[in-house]
Amino acid sequence: MAGTLEKKERTDSAFSRRDFIKHSGMAVIGMYVLGCDMQSKKEALGFLLLDMKKCQGCISCMLACSLAHEGVENPSLSRIQVLQNPYGKWPNDITVAQCRQCVEPACAAACPVDALKPDADYDNILTVDIQKCTGCKNCIQACPYPPSRAIWNHEGGHSQKCDLCANTLHWNEKGGVDGKKACVEVCPVKAIVFTTVLPSQEGNEGYNVNLRGDAWGNLGFPTD
Amino acid sequence: MRGGIWDFLQIKQTGGVTGKTGPGRSIAMAGYTGKILRVNLTEGAITTISTSDYEHWGGGHGMGSALFFDLVDDKTIGGFDPRNVVTIMTSPLSGTLTPGCSARTEVQGIGVQAYPYEWFTRSNFGGRFSSMLKYAGWDGIVVEGAAAAPVWIDIRDGDVEIRSCDPLSLWGKDTWECQRTIWDYVSGGKVYEDWIDSGSLNGARTTQRPAVLAIGPAGEHLSRMACLIHDAANGSGQGGFGAVWGSKKLKAISVIGTGSITIDDPNGLLEARIEQMKNGYDLDNPRDAVSPNLFQSAPGGGVTWESFPQFTAPGGKRPQACVGCHSGCRRRYESGLGNEASCSETTFYLAAETPETLYKATDLLNKYGINILEAYFAIQYIKTLTESGIIGPGREIDCPLNFDEFGSLDFIEQYLKMVAYRNDGLGNESAFGNDIAEGTLRAAEKWGRLNEDLTSGALAYPYWGYPLHYDPRLQLEWGYGSIFGDRDINEHCFNRLYAYGDPAYYGDSNQLTTEEVVKIITDKMVPFQDDQLMLDYSTENMYSEHMARLVAWHRYYTRFWKESILFCDNRWPDFINPNAPDMIGSTGAAEPRFLNAVTGKNFTFLDGIKLGRKIWNLDHAIWTLQGRHRDMVHFPDYIYRLPKGNKNKRYIGRENGEWKYIGIIERCVDRQKFEEFKTLFYELEGWDPLTGYPTRSSLENLGLGYVANALDAHNKLGKG
Numbered sequence A: 001m002a003g004t005l006e007k008k009e010r011t012d013s014a015f016s017r018r019d020f021i022k023h024s025g026m027a028v029i030g031m032y033v034l035g036c037d038m039q040s041k042k043e044a045l046g047f048l049l050l051d052m053k054k055c056q057g058c059i060s061c062m063l064a065c066s067l068a069h070e071g072v073e074n075p076s077l078s079r080i081q082v083l084q085n086p087y088g089k090w091p092n093d094i095t096v097a098q099c100r101q102c103v104e105p106a107c108a109a110a111c112p113v114d115a116l117k118p119d120a121d122y123d124n125i126l127t128v129d130i131q132k133c134t135g136c137k138n139c140i141q142a143c144p145y146p147p148s149r150a151i152w153n154h155e156g157g158h159s160q161k162c163d164l165c166a167n168t169l170h171w172n173e174k175g176g177v178d179g180k181k182a183c184v185e186v187c188p189v190k191a192i193v194f195t196t197v198l199p200s201q202e203g204n205e206g207y208n209v210n211l212r213g214d215a216w217g218n219l220g221f222p223t224d
Numbered sequence B: 001m002r003g004g005i006w007d008f009l010q011i012k013q014t015g016g017v018t019g020k021t022g023p024g025r026s027i028a029m030a031g032y033t034g035k036i037l038r039v040n041l042t043e044g045a046i047t048t049i050s051t052s053d054y055e056h057w058g059g060g061h062g063m064g065s066a067l068f069f070d071l072v073d074d075k076t077i078g079g080f081d082p083r084n085v086v087t088i089m090t091s092p093l094s095g096t097l098t099p100g101c102s103a104r105t106e107v108q109g110i111g112v113q114a115y116p117y118e119w120f121t122r123s124n125f126g127g128r129f130s131s132m133l134k135y136a137g138w139d140g141i142v143v144e145g146a147a148a149a150p151v152w153i154d155i156r157d158g159d160v161e162i163r164s165c166d167p168l169s170l171w172g173k174d175t176w177e178c179q180r181t182i183w184d185y186v187s188g189g190k191v192y193e194d195w196i197d198s199g200s201l202n203g204a205r206t207t208q209r210p211a212v213l214a215i216g217p218a219g220e221h222l223s224r225m226a227c228l229i230h231d232a233a234n235g236s237g238q239g240g241f242g243a244v245w246g247s248k249k250l251k252a253i254s255v256i257g258t259g260s261i262t263i264d265d266p267n268g269l270l271e272a273r274i275e276q277m278k279n280g281y282d283l284d285n286p287r288d289a290v291s292p293n294l295f296q297s298a299p300g301g302g303v304t305w306e307s308f309p310q311f312t313a314p315g316g317k318r319p320q321a322c323v324g325c326h327s328g329c330r331r332r333y334e335s336g337l338g339n340e341a342s343c344s345e346t347t348f349y350l351a352a353e354t355p356e357t358l359y360k361a362t363d364l365l366n367k368y369g370i371n372i373l374e375a376y377f378a379i380q381y382i383k384t385l386t387e388s389g390i391i392g393p394g395r396e397i398d399c400p401l402n403f404d405e406f407g408s409l410d411f412i413e414q415y416l417k418m419v420a421y422r423n424d425g426l427g428n429e430s431a432f433g434n435d436i437a438e439g440t441l442r443a444a445e446k447w448g449r450l451n452e453d454l455t456s457g458a459l460a461y462p463y464w465g466y467p468l469h470y471d472p473r474l475q476l477e478w479g480y481g482s483i484f485g486d487r488d489i490n491e492h493c494f495n496r497l498y499a500y501g502d503p504a505y506y507g508d509s510n511q512l513t514t515e516e517v518v519k520i521i522t523d524k525m526v527p528f529q530d531d532q533l534m535l536d537y538s539t540e541n542m543y544s545e546h547m548a549r550l551v552a553w554h555r556y557y558t559r560f561w562k563e564s565i566l567f568c569d570n571r572w573p574d575f576i577n578p579n580a581p582d583m584i585g586s587t588g589a590a591e592p593r594f595l596n597a598v599t600g601k602n603f604t605f606l607d608g609i610k611l612g613r614k615i616w617n618l619d620h621a622i623w624t625l626q627g628r629h630r631d632m633v634h635f636p637d638y639i640y641r642l643p644k645g646n647k648n649k650r651y652i653g654r655e656n657g658e659w660k661y662i663g664i665i666e667r668c669v670d671r672q673k674f675e676e677f678k679t680l681f682y683e684l685e686g687w688d689p690l691t692g693y694p695t696r697s698s699l700e701n702l703g704l705g706y707v708a709n710a711l712d713a714h715n716k717l718g719k720g
Helices: A017-024 A028-038 A060-070 A106-110 A138-142 A182-186 A214-218 B060-071 B129-135 B175-187 B241-247 B266-279 B343-347 B355-368 B372-387 B409-421 B431-436 B440-446 B450-456 B476-483 B497-501 B514-523 B545-562 B590-599 B605-626 B637-641 B671-685 B696-701 B705-713
Strands: A047-050 A081-084 A094-097 A116-119 A125-128 A151-153 A158-160 A192-195 B035-040 B045-050 B086-089 B105-110 B120-125 B140-144 B151-156 B159-164 B211-214 B228-230 B234-236 B250-256 B317-320 B330-333 B644-655 B658-667
Touching: A060 A081, A060 A182, A060 B266, A106 A116, A106 A138, A125 A158, A182 A192, A182 B266, B035 B159, B045 B159, B060 B086, B060 B105, B060 B120, B060 B140, B060 B545, B060 B605, B086 B241, B105 B129, B105 B241, B120 B605, B129 B211, B129 B250, B151 B175, B175 B211, B175 B250, B175 B355, B228 B241, B241 B250, B266 B590, B343 B355, B343 B372, B355 B409, B372 B409, B372 B440, B409 B431, B431 B440, B440 B450, B450 B637, B476 B545, B497 B514, B497 B644, B514 B644, B514 B658, B545 B605, B545 B671, B590 B605, B605 B696, B605 B705, B696 B705
Parallel strands: B035 B140, B151 B250
Antiparallel strands: A047 A192, A081 A094, A116 A125, A151 A158, B035 B045, B086 B105, B086 B140, B105 B120, B120 B234, B151 B159, B211 B228, B211 B250, B228 B234, B317 B330, B644 B658
16 A cells, blocks of 8 residues: 555565676676675665667556655656657667666765765665755756756755665565666566666766567667 | 446445536545646646546546536537637556556647547556646646637746747647746746756656647648647547647647655555566566557567567667656657657558658657548548549649659648648648648538448448447447447457467466356456457357347447546456466556555445446546437438458357357348347447437436436436
8 A cells, every 4th residue: 555664575686697698698797897886885776777769658667666666656756757759760769867876976965964965774875865865956956967867856855866676665575776666677678677787988888778679670670 | 228237336325526527436545646727727726626526536637528418507518619628637556556547647628630529538648647646636638718929838846937939939730849948938948868856845856758648730720630749649639629729729748746645555556566566477488469559568579569570679779768657659760750659650651652751750740740540541542542633733622732743741730730730731721731731521521521431331430430440340349339329449358369269378377268267357357357259259149139249248348447437448458468377467456556656545346447437437427418319329321331351260159159350241231139238238238219318317316416417408308
């Protein structure tokens, strides 16, 4: 029911390193090494990757995000954003903006009250403590990736960001690094996956991957 | 037949919300925003209506019909009359995660496409308009009156303005340019690549473009083929609502919203969505769904030109979905041509010389705001008359089109401009262009050809002046449902039964017998679930009480679940599904599960069927007040006179008492037997079989006593 805080045990559907290598090719090896290095840091290792050439623009991920976290349907409150132009040319007609869970997060550095930091209660995922957040929006302005991945919750008067569903007050599934993510679960075309391997931090290449396999090709869509 | 069976369906008269439309069972709900926008263009007045006054209608069509009934005193007015009211309604599930449901918008009012009677009618469209309207805090829009000069309506959350078209030069723009211009205006010139402030004090922001519903030149010039267009190719096509907007000098409605839709049980909705996805297309275990229009059909499959090798779009492409849909039926392309087009509009111009011409022709339909089906049939009719030597330059009917160029882009652009601008398509006055913009049947009447060509079947317009879609001699529920209603129904629930008989449909699973197919489907058809003969399409059964029940159930299911709660016709019902246990699809359980998760109510599937019957009867009362009489309800002569068959075994029926997939040996609708069937259907509904008028008792049993009073005041109440 609404507002239930209890979390259920999960069934792991995380995107494995094997899957990631299969879909992303050898270029991932270098990143994998980087990922191993990250194990010693206290920040969580968990990243959402997506395929902007595959996304069908249904914004189900946005609806699931606001539903799981806020208990309402509201794209403006979603921590993942799908921007699209009906008249645009594939693949540039759609941009999906998910939080990159940056290694050196500008949003956290900009927070004057230490409200945005890894949360030990939630797998050390970089999270906004809304009790501490003063609503200064510094984190939103600091995010170097437009549209800002830290977002403004105008109904609550605070900022928020993707927590990999570690704290979904309105979804009974266990989230976080080892749990389920609402956007991944509902994406009808499997254009979003989760990995624990650190993507390349240069540009957007590491986060925008090819998730189109033979089945996709058999439907008449490009796989390259 | 009257009486007993409907005792089971009687709507309780107590416990409902009391609004102007009278008492009824309430499903007062989360999922609604609580207010409906009312815009009077004559007075320039913006007011609100409380949704709670209409909640007991469920949503969409039910609310629209009830609002129309309340707000239009004289139902006999024409579609172009400023007193005509157009409703644009959402549902409690609009903007939610409900798959294949979140995005439809229901449009109603007196249409101008039907011939010869301009019935109160409906159409709906997908995309993201209904969801954005909900996020802006509105459950629907009521448009009344007519502006003195062209205007558009600018909705930004709770702020609503009626704006002149002049500063942005919107009047005269095609639908795409109109939308682009409004996007730029609303964003204040910012590019839609970042967050954009809504302008509200709480700092609300969005990354989304406003959802705009617009008319093109066709609507501005009152072409009866004019429709409403949203984004690239979402069209409220049938009914001629583009022309109705044009008569009101309403160019567009734009809405951007940043608010929340309250959900009663967010976890329940998420669980329902994730569980329902198991019935959907599985990319890891793809299964050929045979039809592109089932719940489990593959994404991007509704684009017909992709099935013609010579027209397959080169280059990259993606499926493209309406808000919340689990399997988008359209595509976007690397060329940017043909974006979001689907279904019949993707075969509009198969004579095209190149793929590019075909896609551009479809884009022109959407830019000019033209109803594809009517435009298609019109050009085919003109071509036939041209080939017969009747139409052409200097001939009996002077026409500026040169059919030697048929297949070229120039040809189709000239034709579509004729439809949209009422001229010769080149900017010059043309009587022919003016005629064809009136629609095919009115043009044929002007040319003195209507009776001859409608009698011969040269004009295949079987229902109320709407072009052929599915033939009443074959697809029985479609034919009867259309002629008992107001338009070609365009509800594909039962014309997809063929899919369940194709071995390819079942993949590696065991083939269902036809008898099992019939049982699975009829088990869901409460309260008629015990009558399996409803699905018998054989000639022996086509005028039976069983067929009457099929037609009735289809009316109720669609009026409520598809047109009021707005489950998409392209994805629902989920009757039989190889991905489901025992292949039993989710319909019957899924629809109320989603509705209840959102609203918090305990609404059953049967409650929806009951409310669907109430809505259907309200519609029928409105048509009666418009002047409908039993004698008007008939097919054109060719349907009774010319046999039609289909050897393909697409239909279910009995042969020697055994259920089979059958072809239809050529048959007509028998005039006398249809009249007897009409009586049977009227008695099932509780309507006076002599006149077709509703009776007081039938209406009061549905909680529509106030409607009976209105009919009585106009001497339109049936006996019985």
